[in-house]
Amino acid sequence: MLQVRNLHIYYGQIQAVKGASLHVKPGEIVALIGGNGAGKSTILRAISGIVKSTSGSILLSDTEISSLPPERILKNGIGHVPEGRRLFRGLTVHDNLMLGAYSRNDSARIKNDIETMELLFPILGKRRKQLAGTLSGGEQQMLAMARTLMARPRMLLLDEPSMGLAPIITSQIYEKIGLLNKNEGLSILLVEQNAKLALKLAHRGYVIETGRVVMEGPTSELRESNEIQRAYLGKGYREVWE
């Protein structure tokens, strides 16, 4: 579905991504894990067109999208839930959802989809008229996801959905992500600092270090890898959260 080949991205003089290649198959959840500043978020931003890549190609169902502006990429079916939520804090929950559907013109079905979102995330229905900035962290993450889903993407880019959330809220969010994948067949590319969580949910994973893919494979293999256990999972640490 999505193929990223030999991607290079510069921020001014600094090279953030140095020839990363990865792919996501239809209906798959793929996790990108790695430390701070590894270039994970930058890769997502390049896919959704917010950041322009210097070289390399990004193919969505065999169509080159790396030179398209963000609004065209969204119309082609890639929705991005940005890091740190980035809600319209001064607007209501309902307005945020409406703006999520900005790229669409079918107003009758948009109304319908808002109801669907309020079923999927019941808290959003209760908070409909509330300003997005007044929601709790978990509610904001749910709104951010629902807002992006309002564009009816075929593929979802999720940037750190667990950021700043309590473990119990995080597991609720992850449950929803799993449901979206299973029930809607949504392909998901997930960036996560919390490697344990990401490797549990995803089908395959890539480990990114200083702008390069240093390891890849099915998550079952990655979880067993000594290198990953040492660097990202904390070897010998008992997994009390399970």
Add this chain to the structure above:
Amino acid sequence: MSVYIFHVLIMMGIYAILALSLNIIVGFAGLVSLGHAAFFGIGAYVSGLLMINGLGFPAAFFLSGIITSLLGLCLALPSLRVKDDYLAIVTLGFGIIIGLVFLNLEITGGADGLVGIPPVSLMGKPLYSKPGFFGLVAGVLVVMIVTMYTLKQSKIGRAWAAIRDNDVSAAFMGINVYGYKTMAFITSSFWAGLAGSLYAHYTAYINPHTFNMHTSIMVLSMVVLGGIGSITGSILGAVLLILLPEILRPLADYQDIFYGALLVAMMIFRPQGIMGRVKITEMFGRKK
């Protein structure tokens, strides 16, 4: 006496159009512009020159709007690559440059200004009466208010609201941020140009002094005083800031001190402006 009253009403109307046009940039799209008098001036000079050179009023009027909006586009394309404080400085610079252009071009009459601008003529008859001219200004104002309300509710208005709240998120939602910001400048300068045209034909004489930074700041004050983003607010702001100097006229030399003090007091005691977040439709509508 009634001539004087209509003169004040006409100025209120023209400045209300100008303040509303700036409100598109400042209130709707959440950008800044400190050079709005430049658009006002461009509209005035273009319309004046066109009519001096034989064009009729309706044509000169619309062309002044269109030509001003083209210059708005010229300003927007390079300057919208920066935002906030930097955009303020770029627009300030634009205002100063345009002021200097008016002052130094031969065609604009330099410091002497443009003399002998023909009056508005409708259906072949020149419109000399002040109540008549006020009717024209009020008509343009009404069309503008309707346009503003329509814009605010439209898809464009929602895109502007999104950009105002968070322009990065707006891009994530598939909103062409740069495009919509540019559109705000074009729409705004179009109406500012029309206000300039009305002004030029009303006063029959314009000079660069009218379109300097002082005017830019005054128009911005109208928008802020009335309540940023509020349509009713911009009109109230214009009415108030035109009315104040007239009321304070007996104070002669001390007029500006009171004027300034009132503005400062207003911003201390009601920083959100007269209208603030309240919509006039809500004020008279249902009460809980």
